[in-house]
Amino acid sequence: MSSRALVFIIPIxxxxxxxxxxxxxxxxxxxxTRKGFFERNGVVLGTVFVLLVGxxxxxxxxxxxxxxxxxxxxxxxPPMKRGGPDDVLTTAQYASFLVNPINDSINWLHMGALLFSxxxxxxxTALNFAICYPLAxxxxxxxTAQKVRLLMxxxxxxxxxxxxxxxxxxxxxxxxxxLINQALMGLGITDAPIDxxxxxxxxxxxxxxAYLLVMMFPLYNAIESLDKNxxxxxxxxxxxxxxxxxxxxxxxxxxxxxSGCTMVFMLSVGSLAAPQFLGGPRTLxxxxxxxxxxxxxxxxxxxxxxxxxxxxxxxxxxLGMLRLFKVSLGEAIR
Amino acid sequence: xxxxxxxxxxxxxxILLFFGYLFGPLLVMGVTAFNTPGYPQAYPFEAFxxxxxxxxxxxxxxxxxxxxxxxxxxGVVAISVPVGLAASIIMSQIYHRARGLYYLITISPLLxxxxxxxxxxxxxWRDVLSVTDVTRGLFYKGIVLTILGQASFISAxxxxxxMARLTRFDRAQEExxxxxxxxxxQVFWHIxxxxxxxxVVSAIVIGFLxxxxxxxxxxxxxxxxxxxxxxxxxEVRQGTTPALSALAVIIIGISIIGAISYEVVKRxxxxxxxxxxxxxxxxxxxxxxxxA
Amino acid sequence: MSAGVELDHVTVRFGDxxxxxxxxxxxxxxxxxxxxxxxxxxxTTILRTVSGFLEPSEGCVRIGGQDMVGIGPNKRPTALxxxxxxxxxxxxxxxxxxYGLRVRGADRSARRKRADExxxxxxxxxxxxxxxxxxxxxxxxxxAIARALAVEPKVLLLDEPLSALDxxxxxxxxxxxxxxxxxxxxxxxYITHDQGEALTMSDRIAVMSDGVIQQVGDGKAVYDNPETxxxxxxxxxNNPFPGTVTRADQTYAVIxxxxxxxxxxxxxxxRAGDQGILFVRPESARLGAGSADTTLTSTVTNVAFEGYMTxxxxxxxxxxxxxxTVGRQAAIDIPAPHSAAPINYDADLGLVLPxxxxxxx
Numbered sequence: 012m013s014s015r016a017l018v019f020i021i022p023i024x025x026x027x028x029x030x031x032x033x034x035x036x037x038x039x040x041x042x043x044t045r046k047g048f049f050e051r052n053g054v055v056l057g058t059v060f061v062l063l064v065g066x067x068x069x070x071x072x073x074x075x076x077x078x079x080x081x082x083x084x085x086x087x088x089p090p091m092k093r094g095g096p097d098d099v100l101t102t103a104q105y106a107s108f109l110v111n112p113i114n115d116s117i118n119w120l121h122m123g124a125l126l127f128s129x130x131x132x133x134x135x136t137a138l139n140f141a142i143c144y145p146l147a148x149x150x151x152x153x154x155t156a157q158k159v160r161l162l163m164x165x166x167x168x169x170x171x172x173x174x175x176x177x178x179x180x181x182x183x184x185x186x187x188x189x190l191i192n193q194a195l196m197g198l199g200i201t202d203a204p205i206d207x208x209x210x211x212x213x214x215x216x217x218x219x220x221a222y223l224l225v226m227m228f229p230l231y232n233a234i235e236s237l238d239k240n241x242x243x244x245x246x247x248x249x250x251x252x253x254x255x256x257x258x259x260x261x262x263x264x265x266x267x268x269x270s271g272c273t274m275v276f277m278l279s280v281g282s283l284a285a286p287q288f289l290g291g292p293r294t295l296x297x298x299x300x301x302x303x304x305x306x307x308x309x310x311x312x313x314x315x316x317x318x319x320x321x322x323x324x325x326x327x328x329x330l331g332m333l334r335l336f337k338v339s340l341g342e343a344i345r
Numbered sequence: 346x347x348x349x350x351x352x353x354x355x356x357x358x359x360i361l362l363f364f365g366y367l368f369g370p371l372l373v374m375g376v377t378a379f380n381t382p383g384y385p386q387a388y389p390f391e392a393f394x395x396x397x398x399x400x401x402x403x404x405x406x407x408x409x410x411x412x413x414x415x416x417x418x419x420g421v422v423a424i425s426v427p428v429g430l431a432a433s434i435i436m437s438q439i440y441h442r443a444r445g446l447y448y449l450i451t452i453s454p455l456l457x458x459x460x461x462x463x464x465x466x467x468x469x470w471r472d473v474l475s476v477t478d479v480t481r482g483l484f485y486k487g488i489v490l491t492i493l494g495q496a497s498f499i500s501a502x503x504x505x506x507x508m509a510r511l512t513r514f515d516r517a518q519e520e521x522x523x524x525x526x527x528x529x530x531q532v533f534w535h536i537x538x539x540x541x542x543x544x545v546v547s548a549i550v551i552g553f554l555x556x557x558x559x560x561x562x563x564x565x566x567x568x569x570x571x572x573x574x575x576x577x578x579x580e581v582r583q584g585t586t587p588a589l590s591a592l593a594v595i596i597i598g599i600s601i602i603g604a605i606s607y608e609v610v611k612r613x614x615x616x617x618x619x620x621x622x623x624x625x626x627x628x629x630x631x632x633x634x635x636x637a
Numbered sequence: 638m639s640a641g642v643e644l645d646h647v648t649v650r651f652g653d654x655x656x657x658x659x660x661x662x663x664x665x666x667x668x669x670x671x672x673x674x675x676x677x678x679x680x681t682t683i684l685r686t687v688s689g690f691l692e693p694s695e696g697c698v699r700i701g702g703q704d705m706v707g708i709g710p711n712k713r714p715t716a717l718x719x720x721x722x723x724x725x726x727x728x729x730x731x732x733x734x735x736y737g738l739r740v741r742g743a744d745r746s747a748r749r750k751r752a753d754e755x756x757x758x759x760x761x762x763x764x765x766x767x768x769x770x771x772x773x774x775x776x777x778x779x780x781a782i783a784r785a786l787a788v789e790p791k792v793l794l795l796d797e798p799l800s801a802l803d804x805x806x807x808x809x810x811x812x813x814x815x816x817x818x819x820x821x822x823x824x825x826x827y828i829t830h831d832q833g834e835a836l837t838m839s840d841r842i843a844v845m846s847d848g849v850i851q852q853v854g855d856g857k858a859v860y861d862n863p864e865t866x867x868x869x870x871x872x873x874x875n876n877p878f879p880g881t882v883t884r885a886d887q888t889y890a891v892i893x894x895x896x897x898x899x900x901x902x903x904x905x906x907x908r909a910g911d912q913g914i915l916f917v918r919p920e921s922a923r924l925g926a927g928s929a930d931t932t933l934t935s936t937v938t939n940v941a942f943e944g945y946m947t948x949x950x951x952x953x954x955x956x957x958x959x960x961x962t963v964g965r966q967a968a969i970d971i972p973a974p975h976s977a978a979p980i981n982y983d984a985d986l987g988l989v990l991p992x993x994x995x996x997x998x
Contacts, residue, residue, distance in 0.1 A: 015472065032443045051438060053530040060431035067428045068450055071497035075465035076457075082468050146363055149356060162360075164604050169367050171600030173558040175577045176593045180370035183377060183385050183585065190373055190387050223367070273456075281458020283561045288581050298460050298561075305565060311468060318461045325458075517723035523710045524688060524717045525737035525788055535740075539727045621770040628773035632806065 014084070014100055018077045022069050083316035087309075104316035121300055125321065128297040129328065131211075132279035135218040136272050139226040142219070143271070147230035148260065152239060170224050178217050178288040185213045185289075209291040217285035222278050226271040233267020234260060269338040273329050280325050297321055371597060378590035385587045397591040404588060410576035413488055414557050417572060420492035421499050421556040426548045428496070429503025430541070433511055436504070452505075454498035463565030466494035487570030494566040495556050502555060503548040510544035639666040639823040640701030640714060640791035642687060647696035649682050656682040658848040659696070664826065664841075666701075666791075669818050671827040671835040673859075674845035675871070675996065680828045683845075684794050687826065688717045701791060711740075716785035717794045721801070722777055724769045730780055731756070731765030737788035755783035758820070775806050782817060792824040799834065811837055832872050836860065844868045846994070862904065862988075869916045869988065871996035876922065876959050878915040878933075879992065882907045890989040891930060895954040900930040901987025912992040917982045919962035924949065924969060927981025934979050935959055937972050947971055951978060 049057040084100050092098065103112070111118040150159050169177070184190050187204035195201050207213050237260060245255045261268070286296030301321070304314030333339070377385035381392045401407065432451055439447055454462060467490055474485045514537070522532045538545075560574050567575055580589060642664040649657040657679040664670045672680035685691045687698055689710035698705045700714060710717075716737075724733050732739075734755050735748035743751075749765075756762050759779035769777065778798060785793055795814075799807045815838050818825045829835050835842050836856040843853045844867070852864045863869035870877060880894035890903035892915050901915045926932050935953035949961045949971060961980055963971065972978045 029443050029446070032446075033440045036440045036442050048435075048438060051529055052434070052533065053528065056530050056533055060435055063428045063431040064435055064451075067424075067432065067497070067500050071466075071493060071500070072450065072454055075462075075469035075497070078469040078472070079461070079465035142363070142366075145356075145359055149360070153356075164608070165364055166367070168597070168600055168604055169371055171554070171603075172371060172593055172596050173574055173577070174560050175574055175581055176374070176589065176596070177370070179577075179581050179585070179589055180374035180593065182581070183387070183590075184370050184373055188384065188386070193388060220366070220370070277456055277458060281460050281561065283460060283564060284578065287578070298458070301460060301464070302564070305464065311464075315464060315468060318458075318464050322457065322461055326456075515721070515723065517719045517721055518725060520690060520710070521717070521719055521723035521725070521784075522736065522740075523690075524715070525740065525784070526711045527736075527740040528711060531740050535736075536725060618770070621768055624767075624771035625773055628771065628776055632773045632775045 013094065014081055015078065018074060018081050021077055022073050025073070079315045080319055082312050083319050085312045087312045104313045105320070107313060108317060108320055120295070121297075121317070124295040124300050125297045125324065127295070128280050128321075129324070131215065132218070132276050135215060135222070135279050136226075136275045138215070138219050139223060139275050140230075140268065140272060143223065143226045143230055147227055148234055148256075151231050151234035152237070152242060166224060166227060174221055174284045175288070177220060178284050181213060181217050181220060182208070182288060185216070206291075208289060209293075211291050211294055213289035214286060214291070214294060217289035218279050218282060221282065221285055222275045225274045225278060229267040229271035229274070230264065231267075233264035233270075237263045265336065265338055269333055269336060273333070276329065277325060280321065371593065374590045375594050375597065377587050378594045380587065383586070385585050385590050397587040398595075400586075401588045401591045401595075406571065406576045406579075407573060407592070410571045410573040413570060414573040417488055417491050417495065417563075418553040418556040420488075421495045422549050422552045424492065424496040425500040425503045425552045426545060428500040429507050429548055430545070432500065432504045433507035434537075436508060437511055452501055454501045457498070459498070459559065459561030460565065462497055463494050463562040466490055466497070466562070466566050467568070487566065487568035490566040490568060491563050491570075491572070494562045495559055498562070499552045499555050503552055506544050506548045506551065507541060510541055514540055641666040641668075642792055642824065642826065643699040643702075644683070644687075645697050645699065647683070647686060647693045647698060649679075649686055649691055650694040655848050657686070657693075660850050661696075662843060662850060662853060664824060666824055667822055669815065669825045669827065669838055669840045671829060671839040671842045672845055673829060673832055673835040673842050673872070675830055678845040679848040680845050681796060682848075684717070684796055684826065684828050687792070688715050688794050689713045714791040715794055716788055716790035716792075718781050718785050718796065718798045720796045720798065722781040722798065724777060724781055724784070726769050728769070729765065730761070730767050730769060730772070733769060733780055734765070734783045734787050736784065741788070751787055752783075755787055758786070758817070759783045774802050775810060778802065778810060779813075782814075786817075786821060790823065792826060793818075795825065795827045797829055797831075799829075800831075807834075814838060836872075844872060846871070846996070863916070863990070864905065866914050866916075866990050866993035866995055869914075869990055874919050874960060874962075875916045876919065877995060878917070878957075880913065880915065882909055882911045882913050882989065885909055885911075885989075889984060892989050895957065896933040898930055899933070899987065900984045901989040902985060903989050905989075905991055907989060907991060913989045914992055914995075916988045916990060917986065919948065919960040920964070921986035922959070922961045922980050922982045924961060924963065924972065924978055925981060926979040931984050931987065932979055932981040933959070934977070937974050937976055937978050939974060940971055949978075951980065953980075 048061075051057070052060060083104050084102065085098060086101055086103060088095075088097055106112075107118065108121055109118055110116070111120075146162075150162055154162065172180075182189075185207035186192070187206060187208075189207075191207070192201075192204040196204065207216075241259055241263075242255055245259050250258065281298060282296075283298045283302065286294065286299055290296060290299075297317070298321075301314050301317045304310045304317065373387045374385070376387040376390065378397055379393050379395070380386055380390055381394045381396070436444065436447065436451070470490055470493060471485065474480045518536050518540070519532050522536050523529070527535065558574065560578060563572055563575060564578070571579075577589065577592070580586065642662075644660045644662040644664075647657055647660045648655065660679075660683060672683060674680050682691065686693055687700070689705065689708060689712070692706070705713060725736065728736065731749060731752040734752040735743070738748045738751055752765055753762075756765055759782060761776060761779060761783075764772075764776075769780070772780065781798065782793075799810050799814075802810060811834060814825075814827075827835070827838065836859075839856060841853060841855050842859050844851045844859060846867045852859060852868045854862075859868060859872050863872060866877070869875050878892070878894040878896065878899060880892040880899075882890050883893050883898060884891040885903055885906075885908050887906070888903060889900055890907050890913065891898050891900045892913050894915060899915050901917070907913050933953055935951040937949060938952045938958070939950040941948040941950070945965050947963045949963060951959045951961065953959055959980065963969065
């Protein structure tokens with residue numbers, strides 16, 4: 012049996028685990044209110060529900076992911092040779108991330124791209140937190156209902172414009188012939204246009220701009236449920252404003268902060284548009300490397316391997332961070 | 346001099362900056378849509394023109410892409426809304442111990458970079474659909490793969506929307522209907538689904554828009570086809586034309602109209618609720634008078 | 638059409654917790670029957686077992702003589718009125734009332750006709766097209782009753798339906814419920830923790846505590862002749878005096894309490910040496926000395942004048958608080974606080990019961 016077919020067995024095992032968990036709980040804690048799933052929903056409706064969710068979780072989520080991982084352990088072969096004698100399991104694609112197979116030198120280029128993507132994304136995450144926190148706090152605690160609704164609308168409307176056009180608008184603004192350079196030169200601050208796109212300013216601004224809302228909403232939701240009296244009480248006790256935030260608001264909003272930061276970070280590392288359209292010519296974003304394996308060199312297994320490396324590194328990083336700040340994963344993704 | 350006034354001024358200034366950051370680039374882009382130079386330029390404003398809108402309309406690729414985007418959006422909604430609904434109902438009924446694992450599996454597409462969803466969709470379905478020539482010929486197409494890839498994470502969005510609404514469902518409603526003789530499917534159609542209707546509407550709107558705007562997953566899954574967003578990306582990569590600004594102006598216009606009509610509907614609903622409340626208070630007074 | 642409800646050794650367990658313990662009971666057709674007990678005593682569990690939302694872990698429920706095992710709530714001849722009413726907010730009043738007919742496949746005009754009939758019965762004629770949110774609390778209450786009656790149940794189950802109303806409306810609704818029950822003539826099973834509701838409306842009452850049915854009887858029996866310490870202390874006010882029985886015969890028992898030996902009726906046939914509790918209701922006690930074995934010495938701590946009666950709080954041996962209620966007609970001088978005041982009672986109104994758990998205040 013081929014390794015690819017093996018993928019289809021894993022979900023069956025997971026389903027079996029689910030089933031056994033259910034059986035065990037039913038036996039350990041008999042509950043007279045409990046009705047069987049098909050009893051509760053009717054046979055027809057229950058079957059429809061299970062089929063829909065089964066199709067989704069298996070064919071759209073679990074199987075493609077697993078299949079991609081399996082594919083990454085295969086060599087890149089032309090379609091005719093796939094499944095043939097050359098189609099063996101190999102870790103060559105992963106090794107190629109560390110050592111360039113062409114000249115056997117260490118693959119600084121790709122490792123550097125991953126490192127740069129991660130560090131830049133962390134910077135963008137921090138930037139967005141700093142930008143969003145004051146407004147989120149203002150909307151959640153200080154603003155009137157009417158004002159908050161208006162601000163919310165103001166936040167959402169720009170996000171109806173898609174990612175590409177938003178990147179485009181920033182490019183118009185930051186280009187060497189763009190409005191900002193026109194203004195700077197007009198005011199005599201600089202003589203020659205500043206290359207905002209070349210020095211990656213455009214990249215950072217673009218990423219921050221793209222994921223502003225993703226930070227804003229979790230923050231707002233978390234701070235909103237904080238009892239206003241707590242802030243009042245802290246103020247009554249004479250705490251300066253920064254202490255109130257440091258001691259009362261931020262610890263309370265920690266799950267929301269974690270959630271916002273996780274989302275911005277993951278989206279930012281995985282983003283494609285902003286680096287493509289706003290990054291400098293020498294800047295290599297890791298998703299662009301993956302993109303090239305797919306569309307330039309048609310080496311899908313290597314692209315898959317790189318994608319998997321990116322996923323694992325990012326998840327490990329997020330879990331590590333959550334652990335450091337003592338937030339459970341459940342709180343962060345809620 | 347009160348420090349409160351300073352604080353207020355600072356907050357106002359900060360909000361101004363924030364929304365300047367949010368809207369500034371879009372405004373500048375909007376201006377370029379009406380300016381004559383071929384390179385999108387906001388200043389100096391040479392002459393007013395609507396040519397770029399005409400150019401946009403005549404842009405074959407973009408119109409084809411738009412059509413595909415709409416087809417894909419409808420396809421994604423048709424899959425994701427029922428899936429999200431079913432998944433939320435299973436979530437509300439699943440055994441406690443299994444719920445954590447189930448939640449993690451269903452929410453994982455939201456944490457996975459879109460690039461990876463796109464890649465895995467293509468790799469998996471290429472081989473699955475290649476099992477027979479017929480399926481390969483019929484379904485191994487960019488539009489189909491994009492629908493499948495997008496549905497994987499948009500279903501998770503829908504699940505979250507339905508879950509949020511379901512937590513406010515009063516289980517006694519379900520029991521009351523059962524007690525009056527309804528079967529479980531009748532409870533679903535008569536009680537639960539009407540209750541979830543606002544969430545269904547949100548899921549359709551959000552699902553469609555998310556699909557329409559998606560780039561990361563679509564780029565990979567679309568293969569040789571195109572959507573509006575991939576055409577746009579190609580245009581932006583090649584260079585810049587004010588026709589793109591014109592498109593953005595149209596999108597912003599539509600979204601502002603949408604936002605306003607949403608506000609109006611919301612306001613009307615609120616008025617209706619207030620009227621109902623007034624009625625109830627009146628009824629209450631009458632009742633007290635009658636018992637006294 | 639009404640039907641009786643029999644509980645035959647019904648036990649309901651949730652995991653390790655026993656919510657109802659071996660309940661056996663025979664509710665007659667057409668009866669207004671109440672389950673009375675503090676929250677968490679298992680009364681709601683019994684109601685849900687009768688309506689079919691729960692299956693008994695042991696024993697069985699029979700309605701109209703028919704075993705209900707395996708029959709779901711939607712197939713039972715019962716209708717339940719929920720504590721929060723559970724009216725359907727997205728339907729009009731008439732749609733709410735006729736929902737049970739809709740799921741039975743009745744056509745639109747028949748449904749409308751029945752809804753109008755019921756709206757007349759609950760004195761809300763012509764209000765069928767209103768939304769539920771436009772009704773007052775009492776009106777919602779009546780719509781919930783009409784909705785339940787629309788399916789012509791043989792047994793109507795009511796789960797503390799009045800608890801959300803304010804006092805005045807609650808008292809009004811008691812009378813209304815009772816009159817509706819007499820009009821439709823079906824069995825009502827009523828759950829409440831409010832003894833006033835249970836005593837005023839019910840033909841019979843079952844007092845429950847910790848999943849056990851303590852006593853079944855009409856209001857007078859439960860009040861005047863409680864069979865357990867719990868019932869004595871839960872239904873109405875009571876002064877308990879625990880001690881050891883020293884002498885006993887068929888009619889009376891003498892119990893050694895902190896106040897010395899005291900005498901009371903002995904309905905449960907306690908014998909010398911048994912642990913027991915003497916109960917004397919505040920309105921049965923009198924200020925002043927009587928015969929030695931029905932007199933307690935104590936000191937007044939507080940006097941609360943309530944209009945038609947006065948509560949006198951006293952403290953006796955062992956710092957125990959005693960309440961004596963003096964009616965308006967008694968026309969005696971109420972002693973001032975801190976003055977010594979003996980208390981006596983009729984031996985026939987003192988009740989010696991076996992030791993047992995008292996109701997928590």
